[in-house]
Amino acid sequence: MPPSDLVPVxxxxxxxxxxxxxxDGARAEVYLHGAHVTSWAPAGGGDRLFxxxxxxxxxxxxxxxxxxxxxxxxxxxxxxxxxxxxxxSVWELVHARRTGxxxxxxxxxxxxxxxxxxxxxxxFALELTVTVTGRVxxxxxxxxxxxxxxxxxxxxxxxxxxxxxxxHAVVRxxxxxxxxxxxxxxxxxVETAQxxxxxxxxxxxxYAAPDDLAAxxxxxxxxxxxxxxxxxxxWNPGPERGATLGDLEPDGYLRMLCVEAxxxxxxxxxxxxARWTGSQTLIAR
Numbered sequence: 001m002p003p004s005d006l007v008p009v010x011x012x013x014x015x016x017x018x019x020x021x022x023x024d025g026a027r028a029e030v031y032l033h034g035a036h037v038t039s040w041a042p043a044g045g046g047d048r049l050f051x052x053x054x055x056x057x058x059x060x061x062x063x064x065x066x067x068x069x070x071x072x073x074x075x076x077x078x079x080x081x082x083x084x085x086x087x088x089s090v091w092e093l094v095h096a097r098r099t100g101x102x103x104x105x106x107x108x109x110x111x112x113x114x115x116x117x118x119x120x121x122x123x124f125a126l127e128l129t130v131t132v133t134g135r136v137x138x139x140x141x142x143x144x145x146x147x148x149x150x151x152x153x154x155x156x157x158x159x160x161x162x163x164x165x166x167x168h169a170v171v172r173x174x175x176x177x178x179x180x181x182x183x184x185x186x187x188x189x190v191e192t193a194q195x196x197x198x199x200x201x202x203x204x205x206x207y208a209a210p211d212d213l214a215a216x217x218x219x220x221x222x223x224x225x226x227x228x229x230x231x232x233x234x235w236n237p238g239p240e241r242g243a244t245l246g247d248l249e250p251d252g253y254l255r256m257l258c259v260e261a262x263x264x265x266x267x268x269x270x271x272x273x274a275r276w277t278g279s280q281t282l283i284a285r
Contacts, residue, residue, distance in 0.1 A: 005097035006106070008032060012057040018093070020132050023102030030134040031063065034087040035108040035128045038066035042135040044282040048222060049255040050162040055250045058226075062087050064247040065160045065256070067139060069128060072120055072153035074264050084155065086110060086126060094127075103133035112146070114251055123147035135284040141163055141228075142277045145270040152267035156233060156260045157280045163195050163217050170195035171259060174232070179206045180264035181266070198257060201238030204262045205231050216261055221285040228278025229261035 011017035012033055018026040029039035040049045050067035062083070064070065071086040089110055096106035102187070110126040117123075123146040131138045139157055163169045172195045180187040182203040191206065195216070211230035213224045226232070234260040237245060242253035261280040270276050 004096075006104070007096075007165065008093065018096050019102035020096065020106055020108050020130065022104040023098065024134055026104070026132045026136075027111040027136055028130060028137060030108070030130050031057075032091050032093060032108065033059075033070055034089065035088065035110065035126075035130075036063050036066055037062060037093040037130060037139065038131065038149070039138075040282065041138045042137075043133075045135075045284055048137075048162055048220075048282070048284055050160040050252075052247055052252055052256075054247045054252075056247055060088050063183055064148065064245070067160070069126070070158050070262075071126060071143070071155040072122075072124075072151075073234040074154035074156050074262060076095050077154055077264065083158070084169055085116060085119060086155075087158075089116070091126075091128070099131075101132050102132050103127065103134065107130045109246065112221070113216055122149075122151040124151070130278065133149065136209070136281060138279060138281045140255045140277065142256040143268075143270055143279055144275045145272055148272050150269055150271050154263045154267050156229070156262035156264070157278075158260045159232075159258060159280065159282070161215055161257045161259060161282075162256060163215075163220075166198045166254050166257050169198050169215060169217040169257050171198075171213060171215050171234055171257075172185060172196075174212055174234070175207050177206045177209060179204045196233075198236050201241050202234055202236050203232050206229055206234065215257055223285060224259050224261075225280065225281040225283070226277070228259035229263055229280070230266070231262040231264045233258065233260035233262045235260070239244065 008016035055064035070083040073084040095106040129140040
């Protein structure tokens with residue numbers, strides 16, 4: 001690993017993590033396991049990401065909360081384990097440092113290996129850039145085709161926002177979009193609400209989503225900007241489904257709201273030697 005201004009420290013269960021601290025006090029925490037952002041506190045504020053108190057931390061375990069990187073498969077849309085292997089793989093730290101503007105930034109990389117090729121037979125590299133400063137957290141994801149044949153993938157930045165009570169939270173910016181409702185098993189409905197209320201189990205993939213959305217609750221707004229990802233997923237398991245998730249604490253569903261930048265409806269294709277890029281930016285207001 002090249003020299004870095006910031007080096008990993010032991011996290012939960014001894015897993016290495018980075019503690020990114022910007023010059024203005026904004027903070028983020030990133031585990032090398034999954035390149036998983038588990039915490040984000042904007043300058044002068046508290047944590048804006050949800051992390052389950054029952055989450056597992058260990059080899060092969062997916063962390064429940066924060067921002068998992070789903071690749072090369074979103075959810076169960078294919079033969080791989082749910083959400084693919086990137087979120088349970090150990091990534092390499094390329095560098096972590098303060099930028100010239102005082103932002104804290106880390107670049108992590110995951111390449112193919114005999115383990116990944118046994119599941120998904122493509123040479124590839126993933127790069128995740130995490131930047132925190134002021135009221136902003138930005139994640140940039142790059143998918144590189146290192147082989148001689150094109151490949152397809154689906155995926156997401158599976159962001160868990162922390163809320164005080166999801167029953168009082170809404171998502172704005174989805175009106176008039178078509179969506180697939182995974183909870184109801186329907187597809188092609190059109191969103192009519194100016195602000196989507198989270199008053200039951202919600203598991204929807206919105207197609208051709210706008211770049212700018214917002215999650216609102218009393219006293220807090222999180223602006224959500226995405227590039228490169230054509231879809232947006234809004235998910236909350238609700239009380240009944242939430243009770244079946246062993247790594248989610250009782251009533252944990254009340255304190256989480258997932259608004260995810262996603263590629264779900266149609267896979268992205270990456271030509272040999274080419275790259276795909278996408279990003280999600282969270283702005284605390």
